[in-house]
Amino acid sequence: MWRFLFAGLPLNERPSSLVVRPSGCPGLLRVVQALDGGICRIKLDGGFIQADQAEAVASVAERFAGGMIEATNRANLQIRGIGPGHDALIEPLLAAGLGPRKPAGDDVRNLMLSPAAGIDRQMLFDTRPLAAQILVTLQTHERFHELSAKFAVQLDGGEALAMLEHHHDLWLSALLCNGEPWLAFGLAGTPLDTPVGRVPLAQGHALVVAVLELFLDLARPDQNRMRHLLADVSVDEFMARLARRVPLQACLDWQRDASSDGLHLGVHPQHDDRVYVGAAAPLGRLDAVMLRGAAQLAREKGDASLRFSPWQSLLLPNVCRADADQVLARLEGLGLLGSNDQPLAQLIACTGSSGCGKALADTKADARQLAELLQRRGQTLKVHLSGCPRSCAAAHVAPATLLAVAPGRYDLYFRDATLPGFGALQAHNLTIEALGHWLDARPRSPLDA
Template sequence: MESTDLSTRPPADGAPAHATPPRVRPSRSGKPQGQWKVDGTEPLNPNEEFKAADNGLNVRARIEETYAREGFDAIPGDDLHGRFRWWGLYTQRKPGIDGGRTAQLEPHELEDRYFMLRVRTDGAALSPAALRVLGSISTDFARGATDLTDRQNVQYHWIEIEDVPEIWRRLDTVGLETTTACGDTPRGFLGSPVAGIAADEIIDPTPVIAEIKRRYIGDPELANLPRKFKTAITGHPSLDVAHEINDISLVGVVHPELGPGYDLWVGGALSTAPRLGERLGVFVTEEQAPDVWHGVVRIFRDYGFRRLRNKARLKFLLADWGTERFREVLESEYLGYALPDGPAPAPATGPGDHVGVHLQKDGRSYIGAAPTVGRIRGDLLTRLADLVEEVGAESVRLTAFQKLVVLGVPADRVQEAVEGLEALGLRTRPSALRRSTMACTGLEFCKLAIVDTKDTATAAVDELERRLADVEPRLGQPISLHLNGCPNSCARIQTADIGLKGQIITTEDGEQVPGFQVHLGGSLSAPGLEGPQLGRTLRQHKVAATELPDYVERVVRRFADGRTDGETFAAWAHRAEEEELR
């Protein structure tokens, strides 16, 4: 692959990088913010410097031709800690380093010689052949350690650099990739898991996702963004892609005159400065959708703030501009035409995880199943492929909730499929807590983590199922419990009924132990809610990891006893007195 430095070129639309359009005002601080169309493309920090020095996409050739042959020690720092991310690779945490030392050690002291490797599925249907390839990679190269993420990715651990070319070769045989799965790039897309099959679907997003990927994923002109850029596209009325917390979302709606299409949302993201996305109020046709996506990502590239990385997400540009200005720039500078006003999505019609048995529009069924907190081993993926074939089903899609959906199950094989999934530990009728518990990678593998999440969440769910068996019939709904190992909210803690942010806490006896700060009452679009909202933070209330089941049991029982008829946990948590929530 020829090395080409495209990251310092002027924007592709022809405007000089130093030009300042009349509508752009200087930053309030008076300092350059690294906006390419305002301040020029001179790098303002080390991160921008290594991106300007060589396009991140170019590192694949070095991995295949040099590093995989010469080994880990041949990898220079800018590639290892920077450009490798453009191909889905991060070094994983060295075993045995407790969470209290995460902030005390340098990155090289925390990292192991093994990698996490992220495979993007972009809402694609995974055939039995694809499942077997994913399973074989896990078994052959990742010690079986595999997770399904809340962004429909498959995430491996214990990967050695020598094996990466062979992994890429296997993925390519089934149309899967790791291209820009990480890094300051357009990352993996969230797509409706029931696209093209659901009886109540508004519009099938599959063609739009495929066209955007065909045109733009791997495009060097989009490989140097200020930060990551996340996409969600759905046409299902359950609003099943967490559209409120993505940089760009296209949500299926029906225009009264133009028919089915998409409502455009921009600027959503969580992490340490959470912000829900906002509607631009425009209607986007299926034909326009790829161009609109391209326009929004180029606005981010050209106008996004690059000086400070903690202010570099699209949400900060939207906060500065507002939706009216953002729409005007999109239409006038990047599309060249005005978009019509359009309707907002209707409230969600059902849970977006699709757990359980549901009828397809062709008379067959799809079945959603829950692996506990997304943990799924390679041999299980292989056995799942066997089950799909045995029951005459078609494929599997992943969800935005660490779940999976088996598609195209014949009507007379549904019970057999349900029994087969249950035998694999994939619950089709999980308890309210098991269904809605998510956890990030946590201390086991992540260099940013402070506490363990996967094992802590699994043990808590097992215990809480036993303790809350008498209460569950009175809940009337799943209770979402999200555990995050650090403040960055990969597990979406601010939008969970019970969100737990990992930190080291001090007990009454003065002992420092792993624990969590509590967020209560967050929600995304769901039945019974007027709209999304961020959780209520109990700033002075911390829960030790060992006391997690006690705390969750206490709060859930208080909700069950104190809720009004039909009231959701989120609504109750926002009106309850703080003492009830402790």
């Protein structure tokens, strides 16, 4: 959506401010080393990317990383496995308009939307204009560059296709009061939580600015997330201070409807007479051929844009109904997953020991083994395979988690809202085959998709 100010300048002629602050998180301007090479994270505005931009990512990935691309659970893209001499990788991405408005604003472009923003049949209003305003402010308001690279905001328009389980430092969710658009909001949680207040839609930008400035006023240097601050400052105190900066109203008896499961895959109607078509990257991984093919398909059959989702999938919006089946078939022909009936489409796996020094197992390979086992059994299960307790691949607790304890061996947990972490331990030191035997003894379990 927005062009990078220095995109036309060679790297050696850009301002010294291109040196971004130290962080363990990769960014567009900061390649972070992992076991399998460097990682460059490309933050997409609301998950949206134009076809020509996607082709630029594919070309850069081929040239510098063997074509390895990841779709993240924050609807961004990563180029992974980058070799030495990666400085030249950044220039084509900036030239394609994938950089921030200001160099120091790269880390803070953390605003999640529904991948169906503006086209969802259930949306209460189009969140894209407000999102554009917020993203510009995040990048250009110098004080906001002090925020952690993990500090995140969610803007929910009431869409049926919405990730409502990822925790955000500030969330805003659409509601109607007497036919007028408002935003309920909450701190350090999700739109499924009880909101702490509401403001008219026209005050949404002012609210975001006020919350973030107040957070920076109150937080110590070691408190880089809203939940850290609220451990010291009560919500009531925070809200009392916030009310002095922006008019607030109570939000009584409002509850966000749950989103509809599975709408990120397959063909689904938009609010107009067109459809969007969704397909998932297997275990979050694409190659350059997949991404380039999807971009070309979006140009031929859609509006020349793609939308990435927090389910590590992509959407082609604004497709004619008559073309929908062909579009889905071509996406599947590229190696993407177009149906929830495919076991691999229900599995999440982190990078694993093939690319991460902290992982205790090769989770990607083990996930594929699990998918093959489930395919033979005619099952689809919702399982997250994590190589270590950090849970990098899942921003929320999955119904079931296999936590690696050794190569090829996992502890099995079921989600339990009353317990911290992954939930309740069900079995210890399972191989993938042993998990199949464990399931045979339990015809139904929380793993069932």
